[in-house]
Amino acid sequence: xxxxxxxxxxxxxxxxxxxxxxxxxxxxxxxxxxxxxxxxxxxxxxxxxxxxxxxxxxxxxxxxxxxxxxxxxxxxxxxxxxxxxxxxxxxxxxxxxxxxxxxxxxxxxxxxxxxxxxxxxxxxxxxxxxxxxxxxxxxxxxxxxxxxxxxxxxxxxxxxxxxxxxxxxxxxxxxxxxxxxxxxxxxxxxxxxxxxxxxxxxxxxxxxxxxxxxxxxxxxxxxxxxxx
Numbered sequence: 058x059x060x061x062x063x064x065x066x067x068x069x070x071x072x073x074x075x076x077x078x079x080x081x082x083x084x085x086x087x088x089x090x091x092x093x094x095x096x097x098x099x100x101x102x103x104x105x106x107x108x109x110x111x112x113x114x115x116x117x118x119x120x121x122x123x124x125x126x127x128x129x130x131x132x133x134x135x136x137x138x139x140x141x142x143x144x145x146x147x148x149x150x151x152x153x154x155x156x157x158x159x160x161x162x163x164x165x166x167x168x169x170x171x172x173x174x175x176x177x178x179x180x181x182x183x184x185x186x187x188x189x190x191x192x193x194x195x196x197x198x199x200x201x202x203x204x205x206x207x208x209x210x211x212x213x214x215x216x217x218x219x220x221x222x223x224x225x226x227x228x229x230x231x232x233x234x235x236x237x238x239x240x241x242x243x244x245x246x247x248x249x250x251x252x253x254x255x256x257x258x259x260x261x262x263x264x265x266x267x268x269x270x271x272x273x274x275x276x277x278x279x280x281x282x283x284x285x
Contacts, residue, residue: 063103064132068096071136079140088143091206095139096132099216143206166231168259169266170195170203173223175253175277177213177243179284185219186245186282188212193223194240200225203266233261241277248282 072092076083083089173193177186192210193200200209203224211221228235236258243251255277266273 061104062097064097064100065093068093068100068132068136071096071132075133075136075140082140082144088140091143092136092139095142096135099135100132166261166263167227167229167265168235168237169227169262170200170225170237170259171257171273171275173225173239173241173275173277175221175241175280176219177221177245177280177282178219179248180281181284186213186248187215187219189219189221189243189245189248189280189282191221191280192242192244193225194242195225195228196238197240202226227265231261235259235261239277241280243280243282245282247285249285251280251282253278253280 069089072089073083076089175191177189177191178184179186190210190212200223202209203226207222207224209223209225211223213219213221228237236256238254238256240252240254257275
């Protein structure tokens with residue numbers, strides 16, 4: 058056998074079980090991939106190289122007395138969490154609908170914006186802040202996401218360890234370069250509001266960026282919150 062992460066098959070099987078009565082979701086590969094990514098990023102990989110390893114791990118997953126995160130029950134819980142999260146993120150887009158680009162729009166000049174990454178911490182302890190609402194604005198207006206699943210504002214959770222991320226939509230502009238003002242506003246009921254700003258300059262392109270690359274991520278300064 059080739060080296061394989063056994064968890065992938067278990068997670069896909071759990072998703073299939075969870076979506077048995079949801080034909081509206083199970084027929085969309087993007088939903089299955091998003092849920093699988095959500096779960097696999099939260100369970101430890103389990104690699105096997107032999108049929109014996111497969112049997113041992115299969116028995117572990119079928120053991121109802123197991124309460125570990127790697128058990129089938131634990132994975133099903135994470136699968137349902139992932140489905141709920143993705144449904145919440147998809148609702149605004151389902152309500153607004155989508156529009157096919159015209160030929161002129163498809164070939165028009167654009168300025169692609171980077172994926173944005175940052176962290177919110179407590180000013181006294183330096184610990185990550187949970188439940189902070191982080192809003193990204195570009196040139197004074199709330200940024201629209203490039204793709205579904207990138208909420209703005211973003212609410213930090215314990216699972217994200219205080220980190221937030223955005224992928225703002227490209228801006229259609231035929232100028233050779235464009236300088237944008239990026240503003241990040243952070244609110245939390247226990248802290249004073251905070252804001253950081255930065256300038257970025259982009260170049261004109263003729264294709265929309267549709268994937269994430271490590272050199273296209275902008276890491277912002279850490280937002281330090283002070284108690285109210």
